[in-house]
Amino acid sequence: MIKIEKLHKSYSIGKDSLHVLKGIDLDIKEGEFVSIMGSSGSGKSTLLNIVGLLDGHDEGNYYLNGQLIKDLNEKKAAILRNKFLGFVFQSFNLIGYKTALENVALPLYYKGMARKERLKVALDYLDKVGLKDWANHLPNELSGGQKQRVAIARALVTKPKVVLADEPTGALDSVTSDSVMDLLKDINNEGMTVFVITHEEEVAAQTKRIVRLKDGVITSDELTKEAKAV
């Protein structure tokens, strides 16, 4: 599903160049539940941005769903994101003036689905994350956990190939964190590839495979108890 070979990425800061990713090799198969662990500055967010087509890479190859990602312009990237990827962000990134339902339906709008149909589909997904009764509430009327569940519904609504979650529990307390992780597990159990970025051991432990990143290189890559339990 995601295949990365010798990936390099540098940022230029003034005259200096900051080498963030120094040759990453990673192969994630369909249906995996992977977490990328690392402290801040390890390059894990950069990796997610590249995998999520939010940023480009300098060297190496990246295949998404078998397709080589190279020289993407904004338009092509946007279409691929819409088709293959669902995002869950630490700060939820819901649009404040749209209701929960409209937020979930937005990716379908960019897919070109008719309004009636996309609202129906969006409501199904809200139901799935247990927020059907909150469909017509604005994000600021929801709790943090509820917001993140709306964001997860929004990430799932286009039936993407991969769900990318960037510190999905970073802004939540431990109880709501657990409920969000349970939701991600459920999604994974239904066959969805889930790719989580985190610096919390407890979160990573709930995934099936942990890739540890330090200073731009992978230091370990192993299956967790969760994976062995299945």
Add this chain to the structure above:
Amino acid sequence: MFDLDRWREIFQSINKNKLRSVMSGFTVAFAILLFTLLFGIVSGLSNTFKSAFADDAQNLMKVRVWKTSKPYKGLQSGRKVQLKNEDYNYIEGAYKNKIQYQSSKIFKNFSIKHKNEANMYSVIAVHPDHQFLEKTRIDEGRFLNVRDLNKKSKNIVIGRLVKRDLFGERPALGKRVNVNGSSFLVIGVFSDEGGDNEERKAFIPITTAQTMYGNNDHLSQIAIGYNPNLSLDRAIAFGNQIERDLREKMSIHPDDQSALSIRNMAEANKGVGQFMAILYAIVILIGSGTLVAGIIGISNIMIFVIKERTKEFGIRKSLGAVPSSIVGMVVQESVLITTLAGYLGLSLGTYILSLIGNSLEENYFIKDPSVSTEIVVGATLILISAGLIAGYIPAKRAANIKPIEALRAD
């Protein structure tokens, strides 16, 4: 292309962000309101000038004579100058191509009497073309014609107020009136935009008058309507030429204004035209300044708005919005706001102008202020393009920010 979903997005965005929508709209509405009022008031001034000349044709020239004030070719000053039929015929013959209408006049004041009603009126002997030169409107019957002149018929065309004085509500056509002792047949009733004095006149054939007044060929005045195809400058030159020719023909000193002069509407029109052109130039300058200020205002607000929405655009892009859809959305919203607000300003301005109406005519010379369709269409087009530019430039920049940077914005 009508995209209902796009419009829904835009209305939601406007609706949920009322303050910034109202703010950007206000700048434009205010600019257009000022623009409309400014143009309306100047057009009102222009209307006043135009109506000052409205009771006569715009191409009128009048040849008037009095007494010589300078000796010339052995003739003393103080000699009374008399226009005659031969002068009329000379002008007609010499300048046929440059003349649209031609008439001469003899002015007299007579009592006109019908049954027991009698009054003093200005009785003017004229040619048929007089009707067009002084924009006389025939309400009933007809004006004098060539047959009346040839037959020296005793037909008379009376003003609306003459008819009211003498006949009241009864019909006047076909009735006889007594003019200074002679019986005339009323063949027409006229009205004139020039006001009451113009409608207390009566017209008789010039040939009839010349026979009646002493069997001579004297004329008081010659009126010419120059060919309207002549430019103002050529019309002025034409008037000067007639003036020179007639002075030469009648042995008058070339500079003797008192003896013979021509009052040429072309000169008045040119003066007014130049004045209005300068006034319009000033107004266009100020008006465009106002519009530019409005446009800069909305551009500023759009830049602010787009900065505020950068994160939203980032979210939309991460969900699959292509840059052009974001630019399109912002531009459409901006055009919608500018157009609506501009239309509001325009309507308000037009409404205020219609309220003003003619109430300022007396003291401020502003008559029926209004804006023309061209101005309205032009201003609307400027607005739409302003909205387009104001939205497009910052939106394009925002849409090209990488989503990761846009998402980081707060």
